[in-house]
Amino acid sequence: MDWEALIISYLFGFVLLNVLLLLMAYMTWFERRLVAFFQDRIGPNRTGPFGLLQPIADAVKLISKEDIVPANADRLIFLVAPLLSFVLAPLGALVVPFGESITLFGRQINLYVIDINVAALYFLAVGSMGVYGIILGGYASGNRYSLLGALRSTAQVISYELVLGLSLVGIFILTGSLSLVEILRAQQRTLVLGGLELPNWFILSQPLAFVLFLIAAVAETNRAPFDLPEAETELIAGYFTEYSGFRFSFYFLAEYINMIVVSLIAATLFLGGIDGPFADGIWWLAAKAFIFLFFYVWLRATLPRFRYDQLMGLAWKVLLPLALINIGMTGLVRLWGIGAL
Amino acid sequence: MIDFTQPTPVLLSEERQITETRRELVLNMGPQHPSTHGVLRVRLTLEGETVVACDPVIGYLHRGVEKLGESHRYAQFVPWTDRTDYVAAPSNNLGYVLAVEKLCGIEAPERAQYWRMIMAELARIASHLVWLGTHALDIGALSVSLYTFRDRELILDIFEKFCGARLTTNMMEIGGFSRKIPPELPEMVRDFCRYFPKAIREYEDLLTENPIWLARTKGVGIVEPEVAINYSLTGACLRGSGVNYDVRKAMPYLLYDRIDFEVPLGTHGDVYDRYLVRVEEMRQSIRIIEQCLDQVPTDGPLMAYESNYVIPPHETVMTTAEDMQRHFIWVIKGFSPPKGEVYQAIEHSKGELGYYIVSDGSPIPYRLRIRSPDFVNLQSLPYMAQGAMLADVVALIGTIDIVLGSVDR
Amino acid sequence: MSDEQQQAPVPALRPREPWQTGYWGPTNPDEHPAVIAVRARFPEAFEEAVNFRDEMTIRVKREALREVVAFLRDHPELRYNHLTDLTAVDMLNLRDEPRFDVVVQLYSIPRRQRLRVKCGVNDGETVPSLVPLFAGANWLERECYDMFGIVFEGHPDLRRILLPDDWDEGHPLRKDYPLRGYRDYVQPGFERPAPRVRGSLPRPRP
Numbered sequence: 008m009d010w011e012a013l014i015i016s017y018l019f020g021f022v023l024l025n026v027l028l029l030l031m032a033y034m035t036w037f038e039r040r041l042v043a044f045f046q047d048r049i050g051p052n053r054t055g056p057f058g059l060l061q062p063i064a065d066a067v068k069l070i071s072k073e074d075i076v077p078a079n080a081d082r083l084i085f086l087v088a089p090l091l092s093f094v095l096a097p098l099g100a101l102v103v104p105f106g107e108s109i110t111l112f113g114r115q116i117n118l119y120v121i122d123i124n125v126a127a128l129y130f131l132a133v134g135s136m137g138v139y140g141i142i143l144g145g146y147a148s149g150n151r152y153s154l155l156g157a158l159r160s161t162a163q164v165i166s167y168e169l170v171l172g173l174s175l176v177g178i179f180i181l182t183g184s185l186s187l188v189e190i191l192r193a194q195q196r197t198l199v200l201g202g203l204e205l206p207n208w209f210i211l212s213q214p215l216a217f218v219l220f221l222i223a224a225v226a227e228t229n230r231a232p233f234d235l236p237e238a239e240t241e242l243i244a245g246y247f248t249e250y251s252g253f254r255f256s257f258y259f260l261a262e263y264i265n266m267i268v269v270s271l272i273a274a275t276l277f278l279g280g281i282d283g284p285f286a287d288g289i290w291w292l293a294a295k296a297f298i299f300l301f302f303y304v305w306l307r308a309t310l311p312r313f314r315y316d317q318l319m320g321l322a323w324k325v326l327l328p329l330a331l332i333n334i335g336m337t338g339l340v341r342l343w344g345i346g347a348l
Numbered sequence: 349m350i351d352f353t354q355p356t357p358v359l360l361s362e363e364r365q366i367t368e369t370r371r372e373l374v375l376n377m378g379p380q381h382p383s384t385h386g387v388l389r390v391r392l393t394l395e396g397e398t399v400v401a402c403d404p405v406i407g408y409l410h411r412g413v414e415k416l417g418e419s420h421r422y423a424q425f426v427p428w429t430d431r432t433d434y435v436a437a438p439s440n441n442l443g444y445v446l447a448v449e450k451l452c453g454i455e456a457p458e459r460a461q462y463w464r465m466i467m468a469e470l471a472r473i474a475s476h477l478v479w480l481g482t483h484a485l486d487i488g489a490l491s492v493s494l495y496t497f498r499d500r501e502l503i504l505d506i507f508e509k510f511c512g513a514r515l516t517t518n519m520m521e522i523g524g525f526s527r528k529i530p531p532e533l534p535e536m537v538r539d540f541c542r543y544f545p546k547a548i549r550e551y552e553d554l555l556t557e558n559p560i561w562l563a564r565t566k567g568v569g570i571v572e573p574e575v576a577i578n579y580s581l582t583g584a585c586l587r588g589s590g591v592n593y594d595v596r597k598a599m600p601y602l603l604y605d606r607i608d609f610e611v612p613l614g615t616h617g618d619v620y621d622r623y624l625v626r627v628e629e630m631r632q633s634i635r636i637i638e639q640c641l642d643q644v645p646t647d648g649p650l651m652a653y654e655s656n657y658v659i660p661p662h663e664t665v666m667t668t669a670e671d672m673q674r675h676f677i678w679v680i681k682g683f684s685p686p687k688g689e690v691y692q693a694i695e696h697s698k699g700e701l702g703y704y705i706v707s708d709g710s711p712i713p714y715r716l717r718i719r720s721p722d723f724v725n726l727q728s729l730p731y732m733a734q735g736a737m738l739a740d741v742v743a744l745i746g747t748i749d750i751v752l753g754s755v756d757r
Numbered sequence: 758m759s760d761e762q763q764q765a766p767v768p769a770l771r772p773r774e775p776w777q778t779g780y781w782g783p784t785n786p787d788e789h790p791a792v793i794a795v796r797a798r799f800p801e802a803f804e805e806a807v808n809f810r811d812e813m814t815i816r817v818k819r820e821a822l823r824e825v826v827a828f829l830r831d832h833p834e835l836r837y838n839h840l841t842d843l844t845a846v847d848m849l850n851l852r853d854e855p856r857f858d859v860v861v862q863l864y865s866i867p868r869r870q871r872l873r874v875k876c877g878v879n880d881g882e883t884v885p886s887l888v889p890l891f892a893g894a895n896w897l898e899r900e901c902y903d904m905f906g907i908v909f910e911g912h913p914d915l916r917r918i919l920l921p922d923d924w925d926e927g928h929p930l931r932k933d934y935p936l937r938g939y940r941d942y943v944q945p946g947f948e949r950p951a952p953r954v955r956g957s958l959p960r961p962r963p
Contacts, residue, residue: 046494151375155397155738232488232560240383240486241739311560312488314739315397407919414904415929419936450810453774577866580840580893591866593839598869599780688809691862691873693841704860706846714851719842719862727896756919 011114020101020120027097031263032062038304045308069259072252079149080249088147089250089257092140096261098133099268102126104188105289106281119188126187127179130272131172134227137261138164141229141236144258145246156245159315160229160236166322167226167233173330174219177337178209178276187275194279195287208279215333217277219326221302224273226318228265231307235315270299372400375738379408383486383742386752390729392741399741402733404726409756417716421682422448423522423659425716430516432718433754436475438467438507439696440754441520446601447692447703448522451685452657460524460651461602462644466537467510467519468602468694469633469640473544474503475697475749476630480551483623483746487564492554499547502540509533523658524651534641541634541641548630555623565620569732569744572617579728582721583699584625585748589617595695607639619747626749657683682711698722698749718757722750781813781871789813791835791872798828812873819876822859823885823911826874829863830890837863837872843887843897845905848877849932855879857907861887878907886911904930 036051036058043050051058076085104119123129138160145157179185182193196207210217226233237245247258274280274295283291313321378389387408393401413432417425429440442464449455456464477500481493504514509530511519519525555561571581576589586593594611596604612628614621652658659678664671687709693702699721706715725748732744777784786792786806795815796803802821807814817825829837842862849856855877863872878884886909887894898909899918906928909915917924926939 042490046491047498048494151373154373155375159397231490234488235739238488238739240488240742243382308491309554310489311484311555311558311564312739313560314564314737316737317563407917407921410919412929415934415936418930453810575892577839578892580891580897582841593866598866599778599871689814690810690812691842691871700841702842702862704842704844704862708851715846717842717844717860719844723896723900724842724893727893731892 015114016120023100023120024097027100027264027267028260030267031260032066033059034263034267034300035065035259036062037300038307041301041304042308045305066256069256070253074252074254075249077149077249081147081149084143084147085249086254088140088144089247089254089261090140091143092137092261093257093264095133095137095140096264097268099130099265100271102129102187103268103271103275103292104191104280105292106287122186122188125185127175127185127190127276130187130268131168131175134171134265134269135164135168137265140258140261141246144250145236148246148249150249152242152244152248153246156236156238156242156248159242160246162315162319163226163229163233163235163322166319166327167223170219170322170326170330171223171227173327173334174216174223175276176330176334177213177216180334180337180341181209181212187272191275191280191282195282206279206282206284208277208282210277213277213333213337215329216337219330219333220273220277222326223322224269225303225306226322228269228303229262230266230303232310232312233318234307234312235318238312240312266300266303267296270296270303273299377741378405383482384745385482385750388726388745388750388752388755390741390745392738394738397738399733399736399738402730402741404729406723406726406752407756409752411757413757414716414718417713417718419712421711422685422713423678423682425713426521427516427518429718430518431753432720432757433475433696433698433701433722433751434515435478435751436471436697437515437517438471438519439475439694439701441518442468443692443694443696443701443703445520445522446694447690447705448685449657450692451688451690451705451707452522452655452683453686454523454652454655454657456524456652457649458603459645459648462640463525463529463650464520465602465604465607466637466640466644467507469636470503470506470537470540472697473630473633474500476626476633477503479626479697479746479749480623483743483749484551484555486742486746487561489554489558489561492551495547495550495554499544502543506533506536506540509536521651521659523655524649526651526659526661529650534644537637538641541638544634545631548627552627556627562620564739564743565623565747566618567616568619568736568740569747570616570618571728571732575731576617576728579731580724581699581728583696583725583749584622584629585699585725585728587611588614588622588625590615595693595700599693601692601694604636606643607636609636609639619743622747657685684709684711693719696721698751698754699725720754720757722748723755723757726750726755777811779811780869781811784808784811784813786813791815791829791837794832794835795825795828799825812871814873814875816875816877819855819859819878819882819884822861822874822876823887823890826861826863826887827890829872829874835865836867837865837870839864839866840887840891840893840897841871843894843901845901845907845930847905847930847932855882857905859884859901859907880906883908883910885909886915888912904928906931 040050051061054060054064076082101120102123141160142157145153145160178190182190184190194208197204205211229236237247247255250258271292274292278295281287281289281292373394375392375394376389377392378384379387384390389405389408391403391405392399413428416428426441426444429444430437433440477496481496484492507517508514510533511517511527571589573589573591576586576591582593590613592611592613597611609632612625614625651661653661656674660671660675665675685707687707689706691702691704693700701721702719704717704719705713708714729744729748733741736744782791783789786808792806792813792815799817799821802818802825804816804818829835841864844860846858846860847856848858857878858875859878861874863874876884884907886898888898889911896918898912899915901907902909902915903917903919916922927934
């Protein structure tokens with residue numbers, strides 16, 4: 008076993024998680040400011056310049072609040088569920104490649120925590136595990152709104168997880184690998200299309216899959232217009248109705264970290280990750296992920312919320328057949344490409 | 349583990365139980381719930397997410413306004429009408445003062461009537477803006493509420509300029525207005541009329557053709573015309589079903605018979621049609637206000653003078669003994685209308701607002717009945733919610749357009 | 758769209774007096790079609806027809822209220838198809854018998870005409886419910902029961918609506934109910950309960 012590499016990976020992972028937490032904090036600030044601008048307001052602007060200290064103030068406030076456990080709650084599960092959600096949220100980021108490798112202090116350091124050959128599958132698995140926090144938390148609260156939120160979340164995850172996974176199959180067919188590093192390398196080649204040199208990003212070869220992934224990812228992270236488990240005008244706050252203080256903030260953190268992780272994964276899978284027209288590097292990944300995050304906020308400020316049955320209908324009647332068609336078409340093209348047809 | 353099939357021990361009463369055999373969940377929606385527009389409580393029986401039974405429980409804001417009306421002098425009750433439907437206070441004032449004027453047999457001067465119409469239509473727009481914002485918010489469109497409240501501020505500014513108050517205006521008085529019209533007020537109203545159609549387009553851009561909005565509102569809460577009449581619905585709930593009944597057209601009060609405006613009608617009677625009807629009503633209100641501004645005399649009396657039923661004007665109270673005595677008696681003793689009973693209805697933003705006053709000839713109403721439109725409209729909620737989903741219930745509460753101060757009185 | 762839901766054109770009418778609008782039909786009870794029809798159809802139940810400020814009020818016996826309203830609704834010439842309001846008045850200070858008036862405001866959407874139907878009822882007597890005719894009467898009758906204690910016979914769900922279900926202090930819109938209620942309630946922050954029953958000013962007589 009290569010202990011040095013392991014320790015380096017561990018350290019890199021540690022740094023990454025902390026950066027994610029910081030990013031998440033400023034994601035809340037960014038969302039509030041941006042939604043405010045969409046809505047003709049100013050947003051948080053009192054704490055620090057441009058309200059930049061607002062996330063810190065929020066954190067202090069949330070931590071210092073009373074941690075209330077309802078009398079009806081199933082105590083153990085109620086206390087553990089937000090932790091589960093929070094712990095599982097950033098794990099998906101561990102497989103995101105932030106570049107190939109750099110040489111630092113004479114050592115070669117890979118710019119990813121781990122390159123496993125089923126990275127995409129791992130991301131999907133971790134994403135679905137995170138939903139256990141929601142389901143258990145909603146169930147254990149002993150509140151009927153929470154229970155309904157948890158039920159909605161279960162059904163939503165089952166449906167959209169499927170679409171999310173199937174939308175990626177086209178990419179796996181094209182690259183022949185589930186490793187994100189391999190997928191990234193495949194995208195760094197150039198695609199020559201009718202004399203035009205284009206980057207070989209999968210958004211160009213798999214546009215349908217990209218749209219499906221985008222929709223499913225929004226649903227998977229419980230964001231508007233698919234925020235049914237927490238629909239505040241129907242279910243008050245859904246699964247976290249009964250949570251307060253820092254346990255509430257765990258759910259809150261998990262939601263935003265999920266958003267960031269999904270954005271990073273989407274940027275890596277479809278937009279070529281660190282690949283750019285010049286000076287490839289992590290800034291390209293950041294810029295692309297930022298586009299996704301902006302898109303999230305934009306949706307929230309604009310669209311009404313789906314109804315539960317319409318949400319399921321959309322997944323099973325529209326998105327799933329489209330994903331299957333996409334897989335079939337990709338497979339046929341691939342077979343034709345290698346001359347098997 | 350929690351057993352959701354057992355009644356929870358700490359919380360009381362049978363409504364918290366789940367009937368295991370029927371697999372139903374009783375959900376108390378409200379009185380503290382973000383989308384019940386105040387303190388409405390709806391007892392829902394759910395099967396999964398489908399509503400099996402729906403029972404609105406009201407009265408959490410009951411203040412006994414009718415009983416209070418029977419212990420106040422006629423003029424003292426005007427501020428109380430603000431507190432019933434507080435998002436369209438001038439309309440409530442208007443209904444009450446018209447009823448009292450009818451009882452007394454007096455009429456406000458033409459100029460006051462025009463200004464009453466302008467203020468009532470502005471109140472209608474303000475009320476519809478609150479409705480649109482909260483209705484869209486219930487369905488999940490976050491931004492519309494901010495836009496509507498931004499534009500409602502302009503109307504409240506006009507109210508503030510006119511009478512000094514923004515929400516509970518106490519604007520109309522029996523016999524007209526004793527305040528002067530501020531000289532810059534007509535221009536403020538005109539500015540608003542110029543600006544507001546753009547704002548309506550902005551809301552419609554966000555909602556009218558939005559596929560999610562259509563999916564959430566079309567075919568939801570359908571009320572057939574016969575059913576709408578049978579349920580005594582009025583206002584946009586009735587017109588959304590295609591029944592042509594608008595008090596302003598059917599029984600014109602004030603000077604609405606001189607004004608040219610349309611009454612929008614729906615065809616399907618669903619949530620979407622009622623949305624379209626109300627949005628169009630805002631446009632028609634702008635038309636009415638513009639015509640009123642064109643027709644209103646620039647000066648002339650604002651208060652019926654020759655009557656003992658109205659407060660004498662300030663100048664003559666200060667200069668003549670006769671008016672000072674009248675003023676003293678009006679304030680201390682109140683005026684005594686003749687014996688009798690009147691029912692005066694106006695087209696409120698939510699439907700037909702009626703005041704039924706029984707007078708026994710004393711300075712205090714013997715019986716004062718407020719026929720509030722949303723109280724009557726709200727009872728159609730169980731009909732609309734038959735077979736609807738939980739998420740539809742909030743859309744239906746929004747589409748009936750209730751203000752709990754007016755429902756509970 | 759049937760004829761029932763469309764209304765007649767606006768009559769060009771400038772009133773002589775402010776209240777003379779013509780919205781309630783002819784002012785002379787003997788000319789009013791509804792009065793004539795009800796008087797002919799229910800000779801024993803019809804009591805009187807009163808006109809004040811143009812508003813036509815028909816008073817009938819309480820047993821016949823539902824039949825009269827159904828007749829007015831279904832009569833092809835009258836068609837009072839919209840129950841605008843249903844309320845009651847406690848006549849305790851004005852007359853001896855009967856104690857209450859139940860007041861029904863009707864409106865005809867196709868004919869654009871209003872009509873008021875009244876019936877007197879004593880405490881302890883029942884009034885036939887209008888819910889079989891108008892679904893909209895449901896909550897209005899519940900409110901009437903809540904506020905006055907008038908029992909509507911045939912109402913599917915007659916319980917309190919504005920006051921709590923377990924309200925045991927009677928019916929507040931009755932004239933003998935004190936304005937501040939019968940009972941003293943402890944107010945937080947005050948040492949002794951604020952008196953709910955207070956000597957109030959005598960009601961001014963006409």
